[in-house]
Amino acid sequence: MGEINTEIDMDKLFGEARKAADCAYVPYSKFRVGAALLASDGTVFSACNVENRSFGLTICAERSAVVKAVSAGYLSFKAIAVSTPDSQTPVGPCGACRQVLSEFMEPSSHVLFGGSGSEKVQTTLGVLYPFDSLHELKK
Ligand code: THU
Numbered sequence: 001m002g003e004i005n006t007e008i009d010m011d012k013l014f015g016e017a018r019k020a021a022d023c024a025y026v027p028y029s030k031f032r033v034g035a036a037l038l039a040s041d042g043t044v045f046s047a048c049n050v051e052n053r054s055f056g057l058t059i060c061a062e063r064s065a066v067v068k069a070v071s072a073g074y075l076s077f078k079a080i081a082v083s084t085p086d087s088q089t090p091v092g093p094c095g096a097c098r099q100v101l102s103e104f105m106e107p108s109s110h111v112l113f114g115g116s117g118s119e120k121v122q123t124t125l126g127v128l129y130p131f132d133s134l135h136e137l138k139k
Contacts, residue, residue: 020046033061045069079110
């Protein structure tokens, strides 16, 4: 992972995401997710998924983290890590989360995700969410 980016400690960020997953409110799916967002000044915002008995109101961990960070006055993020300890293999952010992340992250921003196994995927938002024609509207 250091080959991709040496300035950002993605393993540490993943550790924060893993801790946040323990707070997940998931009585329906029993599928915990934790996310940790790294702001441009180094501040980390971590959050979990929060489900609701009206299933469509569930908020994913990634969007929880964005809402928490923006509510604290942070609008720009260098990286995000996502931990899904209830799956063996890595689970990437859902489509809705990719769109929301694209509001506050660059296509070159780092995304790391992993499950309970040793396999992790490190990529960029631009790879996960390509051809983002609305990107220009942010400027
Ligand atoms: N979930 C997330 O928190 N992030 C994702 O990217 C995928 C899905 C949550 C939503 C729901 O609480 C549970 O995982 C099962 O879909």
